[in-house]
Amino acid sequence: MPIAIVTDSTSDIPTNLLEKYGIRQIPVDLTLENKTYLDGFDLSRNDFYNRLPTLKKLPTTAAPSVGRFQTLYEKIFKKGFSKIISIHAASTLSGIYNASRLAAKEFKRTIQVIDSEQLSLGLGFQVIEAARAVQQGLTLEGVLSRVHSLRKRVYVFALLDTFTYIHRSGRVSWAKARLGSILNIKPLIELKAGEVLNRGLARARGNGLRILEDYLTKLGQLESLAVLHTNAAEAGQVFLDRMAPADIPDPLLVNVTTIIGTHVGPNGIGFAAVVK
Numbered sequence: 001m002p003i004a005i006v007t008d009s010t011s012d013i014p015t016n017l018l019e020k021y022g023i024r025q026i027p028v029d030l031t032l033e034n035k036t037y038l039d040g041f042d043l044s045r046n047d048f049y050n051r052l053p054t055l056k057k058l059p060t061t062a063a064p065s066v067g068r069f070q071t072l073y074e075k076i077f078k079k080g081f082s083k084i085i086s087i088h089a090a091s092t093l094s095g096i097y098n099a100s101r102l103a104a105k106e107f108k109r110t111i112q113v114i115d116s117e118q119l120s121l122g123l124g125f126q127v128i129e130a131a132r133a134v135q136q137g138l139t140l141e142g143v144l145s146r147v148h149s150l151r152k153r154v155y156v157f158a159l160l161d162t163f164t165y166i167h168r169s170g171r172v173s174w175a176k177a178r179l180g181s182i183l184n185i186k187p188l189i190e191l192k193a194g195e196v197l198n199r200g201l202a203r204a205r206g207n208g209l210r211i212l213e214d215y216l217t218k219l220g221q222l223e224s225l226a227v228l229h230t231n232a233a234e235a236g237q238v239f240l241d242r243m244a245p246a247d248i249p250d251p252l253l254v255n256v257t258t259i260i261g262t263h264v265g266p267n268g269i270g271f272a273a274v275v276k
Contacts, residue, residue, distance in 0.1 A: 003140060004076045005085040005131045008064065008096050009039040011124040012228070014256050021131035026072055028096065028259045029062040039259050048258040049231030049266040058168050059262045063095035069103030073111060083110040085142055087127050087147065091115045092194035112140065114147065117194040120256055121226035121272035122156040132262060156191040157199065157215050158228065158270025159208040163187055165265030166196075188212065209239065209269065216243055218272055224274040226252035230261045235269055243271075 006024045007013070018025055027038040030048075033055070037043040052059075053150075069086075076084055086104065091097040097115045106109035116123040129150045133143040160166060163185065186208045188200040199215070202208030225248050229236035236253050244251040 001174050002038045002081070002137070003083045003085055003143060004079075004081040005127060005134060006072065006076070006084055006100075007123065008088050008100075010089040010094065010096070010119050010257055011127050012120040012226075012257055012260075013124040013127060014252065017128060019130060021135065023131050024072060024076065026064050026068060028064060028094075028257075030059055030258050031062070032059040032263070033057075037258075039257055043258065045255045045258060045261070046231060049255075049261060051233045052165075052261065052266055055192060059258070060163070061094075061259045061262055066099050066103045068101050069215075070106055073103060073107060077109060078108070083112070083138070084132055085114065085130055085134075085143060085147075087114040087116050087123065087130060090117050090125055090191070090194035091120065092117075093196070110140070110201045112144065114144075115194070117151065117192075118154060118156060118272075119191055119260055120156065120228055120236060121252065121254060122154050122241065122269075124226070125154055125224050125272060125274050126150055153275045154272065155215075155219055155275065156228075156272045157212060158189050158191075158264065158268055158272065159202065159205070159212050160187050160189065160264050161205070161267035165263055166198040168245055189216075190215075209235075212269065212271070213239070213243055216273060219273055219275050221245075221276045222273050223276045224248065224251075224272075226254055226272045228254050228256050228268075228270040228272060230256050230264060230268040231266045232269055235267075239269055239271075247262050 009027045030037045086100045088097040101113045116126050130147050133146045186202045190197045190199045227236045227240040
């Protein structure tokens with residue numbers, strides 16, 4: 001059999017696409033009020049975001065263990081696959097890539113572990129591209145080339161509803177420095193090469209959404225688009241209806257994984273776009 005594609009639940013790939021392309025997805029751990037959940041299995045995203053503002057202590061997240069990766073890889077090889085490409089969340093923001101890399105070292109067969117340098121559909125679009133390339137019969141080198149090409153053309157931007165969560169996460173240095181008196185300011189961020197970059201501040205949500213639309217428009221012609229939200233489906237649909245190019249037949253609307261939502265908070269709007 002050919003190459004198997006593996007990713008993690010921060011990729012935000014909808015279930016129908018995971019099934020369509022035969023993608024294996026390993027869940028990330030979320031600990032909420034002293035109980036640990038498997039992302040995407042034990043707790044719905046709607047329930048999570050509804051509870052998040054009421055929590056006194058932020059949930060914590062943890063990469064799947066090396067052992068869980070080893071178990072998954074072993075199962076894949078037993079099914080007859082000869083190679084695995086394992087594509088994961090940005091290594092600068094998560095330990096998932098490193099756990100996968102350590103697990104891969106225990107096998108003599110080929111496991112190519114890739115740092116996507118992205119999250120959500122910034123990662124997910126790379127995974128889908130790899131799976132499509134496998135279905136088209138490309139070699140390992142051909143698949144990796146396609147993934148590398150797409151990574152250079154994917155853009156992820158978001159408007160957060162508050163600084164609170166990104167500040168409390170402690171993972172973004174400029175957010176820690178900027179909290180002060182601007183808790184009610186809405187930050188615009190870009191995820192690029194594994195870094196969360198400050199792309200502006202908005203005093204009103206409407207103004208922030210206009211800036212976000214402007215960023216998307218300036219990217220030019222697109223081949224893929226996903227509108228991302230954190231329990232803001234209605235606003236996400238409005239953004240999608242306004243901004244999705246007519247020549248993209250199936251743009252995605254995705255309620256972002258709890259693992260990312262822990263660090264950005266509810267009511268955010270963003271997009272992942274692949275430029276032609």
